[in-house]
Amino acid sequence: MTPLMYDIMVAVGMGLLGAVLFSAIGLISGTDETTTIAPVTLLVVLLGTPPAGVFTFWLAAAVSKHMTHAVPTALLGIPGDTLAVPLMPQATSLRNLGVPHIALRKMISGAIIAAFVSVPLAVLFAVLLAPFGPYITSSAPWIFLAAALGVAYFSPGRWASVAALVPFVLLIVGLQTVTKSYGISLGVSYFLGIAIGPLVADLFAVISPIDRRRMMRSAPRSFVLAPDVKSWGGYFPNPFRVLDRSQTGWTLVTAAISSATFVFSPVAMTVMLGEVVGARVKHAYHRLTSVLAARNGVSEATYVAEALIPLIAFGLPLSPVAAGPAAPLFNAPPVFTINNATGEIHNLHTMMTPLEFLGYGMIAVLLAGLIAYPFAMNYARSAAAFVSRKLSHEAIIATFVGLVLVIGTWEGGPLALMVIMTVGLVGGTLYRTLGLNTGVQFMGYYAAVLSVPTIAKLVTGG
Amino acid sequence: MENRPSDPRAAVTDGAMKYAEVWGDTVDLKDLAKAVVIGGVIALACYLIAGRVLMAYAPSAQIARTYAMLFGLLGCIGAGALCARLFAPKRDLSEGTHDDAWRDEALAALAEGGRFGRTEDLPAVVQAEMKELGLYDTFVRYEAVLRQDEAKNS
Numbered sequence: 001m002t003p004l005m006y007d008i009m010v011a012v013g014m015g016l017l018g019a020v021l022f023s024a025i026g027l028i029s030g031t032d033e034t035t036t037i038a039p040v041t042l043l044v045v046l047l048g049t050p051p052a053g054v055f056t057f058w059l060a061a062a063v064s065k066h067m068t069h070a071v072p073t074a075l076l077g078i079p080g081d082t083l084a085v086p087l088m089p090q091a092t093s094l095r096n097l098g099v100p101h102i103a104l105r106k107m108i109s110g111a112i113i114a115a116f117v118s119v120p121l122a123v124l125f126a127v128l129l130a131p132f133g134p135y136i137t138s139s140a141p142w143i144f145l146a147a148a149l150g151v152a153y154f155s156p157g158r159w160a161s162v163a164a165l166v167p168f169v170l171l172i173v174g175l176q177t178v179t180k181s182y183g184i185s186l187g188v189s190y191f192l193g194i195a196i197g198p199l200v201a202d203l204f205a206v207i208s209p210i211d212r213r214r215m216m217r218s219a220p221r222s223f224v225l226a227p228d229v230k231s232w233g234g235y236f237p238n239p240f241r242v243l244d245r246s247q248t249g250w251t252l253v254t255a256a257i258s259s260a261t262f263v264f265s266p267v268a269m270t271v272m273l274g275e276v277v278g279a280r281v282k283h284a285y286h287r288l289t290s291v292l293a294a295r296n297g298v299s300e301a302t303y304v305a306e307a308l309i310p311l312i313a314f315g316l317p318l319s320p321v322a323a324g325p326a327a328p329l330f331n332a333p334p335v336f337t338i339n340n341a342t343g344e345i346h347n348l349h350t351m352m353t354p355l356e357f358l359g360y361g362m363i364a365v366l367l368a369g370l371i372a373y374p375f376a377m378n379y380a381r382s383a384a385a386f387v388s389r390k391l392s393h394e395a396i397i398a399t400f401v402g403l404v405l406v407i408g409t410w411e412g413g414p415l416a417l418m419v420i421m422t423v424g425l426v427g428g429t430l431y432r433t434l435g436l437n438t439g440v441q442f443m444g445y446y447a448a449v450l451s452v453p454t455i456a457k458l459v460t461g462g
Numbered sequence: 463m464e465n466r467p468s469d470p471r472a473a474v475t476d477g478a479m480k481y482a483e484v485w486g487d488t489v490d491l492k493d494l495a496k497a498v499v500i501g502g503v504i505a506l507a508c509y510l511i512a513g514r515v516l517m518a519y520a521p522s523a524q525i526a527r528t529y530a531m532l533f534g535l536l537g538c539i540g541a542g543a544l545c546a547r548l549f550a551p552k553r554d555l556s557e558g559t560h561d562d563a564w565r566d567e568a569l570a571a572l573a574e575g576g577r578f579g580r581t582e583d584l585p586a587v588v589q590a591e592m593k594e595l596g597l598y599d600t601f602v603r604y605e606a607v608l609r610q611d612e613a614k615n616s
Contacts, residue, residue: 402505
C-alpha cells in the first residue's frame with residue numbers, strides 16, 4: 001500500500017469514528033462542544049494517530065455534533081449546546097406552531113450545505129493569508145494578549161472578564177512555577193481543567209451546604225417531545241429539496257461570508273447574519289424557516305473556518321474555536337507543541353499541506369453528511385426519546401469524571417489532578433458568576449505561556 | 463440555570479427538594495455521588511492495572527503508558543454504561559400532542575414583530591410546503607384577522 005493510500009484509509013477510519021461517536025454525543029442536550037470534543041480529540045492525538053487521521057476525526061466530529069445537536073434544540077426545546085442558543089426563538093416558534101420537525105430539517109439542511117461550502121473557502125482564505133504567517137508568528141505574544149483582551153470584552157462578562165484575566169493568568173503562571181519546582185511540566189491538564197471547569201465548579205457547589213440550595217430542584221426537568229412526520233422516500237434526504245431556492249441561496253451566501261471571518265465568535269456571526277436574512281424575508285413563516293437554515297449554516301461555516309484558517313495559515317490558535325474545541329490540533333504536548341521560548345511550531349500546520357487539509361476536510365464533511373445528516377433526518381424523534389429515557393445524566397458525569405482522572409494521572413500523577421481541580425474550580429466559578437467563558441480562559445492560558453514571558457523580559461530588561 | 467422568583471420550583475423549601483441541577487440537567491445527589499465514585503474508580507483502575515501489565519510486554523514505557531490510557535478510556539465508557547444501568551434518568555418526558563392554544567400564541571408573537579406578510583405572495587413551493595403541514599389555512603385566516611384589526615384602527 002502506498003503511503004497516501006494508507007493515510008486516506010486512516011483518515012476515513014478516524015472520520016467514521018468521529019462522525020458516529022459525536023452524532024451520538026450531539027443528541028445529549030447541554031453537552032458543550034468544548035468540553036466534549038477537546039478532551040476526546042486530545043486522547044486521539046496522544047494515542048499517536050497520524051496527522052490526517054487526527055484532522056479528519058476532529059472535523060467529522062465537529063460537523064456531526066453540530067448536526068445532531070439540532071435534535072434536542074428543535075424537538076425538546078432545549079439548546080443542544082451554546083452554538084444553538086441563537087436558533088432558539090425561531091425553533092420555539094415552529095415548535096409552538098406544531099411543526100418542530102420542519103425546524104430541525106431546515107436547520108440541518110442549511111448546515112450540511114454550509115459545511116461543503118466552507119471547507120474549500122476556508123482553505124482558500126488561509127492560503128491567501130499565509131504570506132503574513134511569519135509576521136504573525138513572530139509577534140504571537142502580543143497578538144495573543146490582544147486576542148485574550150478582545151475575546152474577554154466580547155464575552156458575557158464584558159469588562160469584568162477583561163479584569164478577571166489578570167488573576168486568572170497569574171494563577172496559571174503560578175501553577176506552572178509550582179509544578180516546575182517538582183520537575184513536572186503540564187500542558188494538557190490546563191486544557192482539561194478549563195474545558196471541564198463548569199462540571200468541576202458544579203460538583204463543588206453541590207457539596208457546599210450554602211451553594212447547594214441554589215441548585216436543588218423539587219421535580220425532575222420536564223420535556224415535551226414533539227411529534228415527527230417523514231416526508232421523503234428512501235434513507236437519504238436531499239438538502240436542496242428540503243430548502244426552497246431562496247433558502248438555499250441565502251444559506252450559500254451567508255456561509256460564504258462567514259467562511260472568510262475567523263476572529264469573531266460563531267455565536268455573534270450567527271446572530272448578525274441571521275438578522276440580515278430575517279430583514280429581507282417578508283412572510284412570517286417563510287422568515288422563520290429561512291432564518292433557521294441560514295443561522296445554522298452560518299454557525300457551521302464559522303466554526304469550520306475558525307478552526308481551519310488559523311491552523312492552515314499560522315499554526316497558532318488565533319480564534320475562539322481554535323483556542324477552544326480545536327485546541328488539541330494546535331497544542332497537545334508532547335505530540336503537538338508550540339514552543340513558548342522560540343515560538344517554534346510543531347503541529348498539524350507543519351505536518352500537512354493546504355491541499356491535504358482540503359482533501360481530508362472534504363472527506364470529513366462527506367462522512368458527516370453520510371452519517372449524521374440522514375440519521376438526524378430519519379431517527380431524530382426516537383433518538384431523542386431513547387437518550388432522555390435511557391441515558392441518565394449521572395452516567396454522563398461518571399464518564400467524564402473517569403476521563404479527567406485518567407488523562408490527568410497520565411500526564412502528571414496526583415500533581416496534575418490537583419492542577420485540573422484548581423483550574424476547573426476557579427475557571428468554572430468565574431464562568432458562572434462573571435461570564436468569563438471557556439474561550440476567554442483558553443486565550444488566557446496562551447497569554448500566560450506566550451505573552452507573560454515576553455512582557456516580563458521587557459519589564460525587567462532581561 | 464438561574465432561579466427566578468416566579469419559578470415554582472424555587473419556592474419549595476429545602477426539605478422537599480429531591481433533585482439537583484448539575485452541569486445542565488437534573489440528578490439525584492445520592493446517585494450522583496455513587497456515579498462519581500464508580501466512574502473514578504473503574505477508569506483509574508483500568509488505567510493503572512493496564513499500565514502495570516503492559517509495562518512487561520510493550521517495547522517501551524512510552525507505548526505502554528499510551529495504551530494504558532486507551533484502556534482507561536474503555537474503563538470510562540464501561541463505567542458510564544454501568545451507571546446508565548444502575549441509575550435511571552431524572553427526566554420527565556411526555557409525548558407532546560398538538561395544542562391549538564400554543565399555535566395561536568405563536569401566531570400572535572409573530573404578528574407582534576410587525577411584518578407578517580401575505581401567504582398568497584409566497585412562491586408556489588413554499589405555499590405547497592405550508593399546505594402539507596396544515597399551516598396554510600391557519601396563516602391565511604390569521605392574516606384576514608390582522609387586516610380587519612388594521613382597518614378598524616385606521
